[in-house]
Amino acid sequence: EVGSDARTDLAGRRVLMTVGPTREAIDPVRFIGNRSSGKMGYALAEALRARGARVTLIAGPTSASAPVGINRVDVESALEMEAAVMARAADCDLFVATAAVADYRPVCAADSKLKKSADEMTLRLVRNPDILARVAALPTPPFTVGFAAETEDPEGYARGKLAAKRLSLIAANRVGAGPGGFESDENALLCLWPDGGRRELPLMSKPALAKALADLIAERYAKRDA
Ligand code: CTP
Numbered sequence: 001e002v003g004s005d006a007r008t009d010l011a012g013r014r015v016l017m018t019v020g021p022t023r024e025a026i027d028p029v030r031f032i033g034n035r036s037s038g039k040m041g042y043a044l045a046e047a048l049r050a051r052g053a054r055v056t057l058i059a060g061p062t063s064a065s066a067p068v069g070i071n072r073v074d075v076e077s078a079l080e081m082e083a084a085v086m087a088r089a090a091d092c093d094l095f096v097a098t099a100a101v102a103d104y105r106p107v108c109a110a111d112s113k114l115k116k117s118a119d120e121m122t123l124r125l126v127r128n129p130d131i132l133a134r135v136a137a138l139p140t141p142p143f144t145v146g147f148a149a150e151t152e153d154p155e156g157y158a159r160g161k162l163a164a165k166r167l168s169l170i171a172a173n174r175v176g177a178g179p180g181g182f183e184s185d186e187n188a189l190l191c192l193w194p195d196g197g198r199r200e201l202p203l204m205s206k207p208a209l210a211k212a213l214a215d216l217i218a219e220r221y222a223k224r225d226a
């Protein structure tokens with residue numbers, strides 16, 4: 001048994017990933033965002049690259065710097081992320097969606113800075129496309145890996161997303177109060193795949209967890225047509 005860094009089971013495989021949050025413009029100076037740090041996504045990108053994969057990141061705005069040897073395309077909004085992904089999705093072997101994509105965006109962004117006037121204001125929002133579901137619905141989809149950030153019942157909701165989006169693998173984590181999640185340095189994952197497959201990756205540092213998840217992705221990818 002060799003160390004996982006020396007494994008080359010993903011050698012030459014093209015991995016397309018989304019990472020970080022998206023920003024949905026309200027006006028030129030304001031946006032709707034979320035608490036994703038992108039840490040788990042960047043750690044997973046490094047772990048996959050260490051196994052020989054050729055990784056391209058479609059990255060929302062984070063403070064993380066681009067890892068060496070990884071190609072990064074910077075985007076801001078969900079629509080920009082979708083366009084950047086769909087332009088490349090037919091040419092990848094695996095698609096890994098770690099981004100915290102905003103589910104809704106303002107119907108239209110104002111051209112100039114909004115001024116305050118009334119005591120109340122209402123923002124009209126419209127649903128963003130589901131990037132992961134679109135990739136998984138391609139005629140010949142890549143091996144698709146999704147995440148499910150949940151504050152409750154991670155197993156139930158993640159099983160539902162795995163089936164609804166027709167994914168190859170999903171990794172669920174609890175977010176909100178307690179250890180693990182968005183701004184934390186540690187996390188735990190419950191990984192599920194079709195036909196009842198299940199593996200728990202216990203609470204550990206995000207780099208260690210990313211390695212464990214890369215191991216599982218490589219293992220499931222090797223069995224993809226079985
Ligand atoms: N995702 C995506 N595009 C979106 C929304 C989500 O690609 N517009 C991806 C995420 O990157 C993640 C998975 O879908 O891999 C699940 O995201 P999540 O927010 O947990 O689930 P949703 O399907 O958006 O459902 P909800 O937020 O209602 O729980």
Ligand code: CA
Nearest residue numbers: 100101102103
């Ligand atoms: Ca969502």
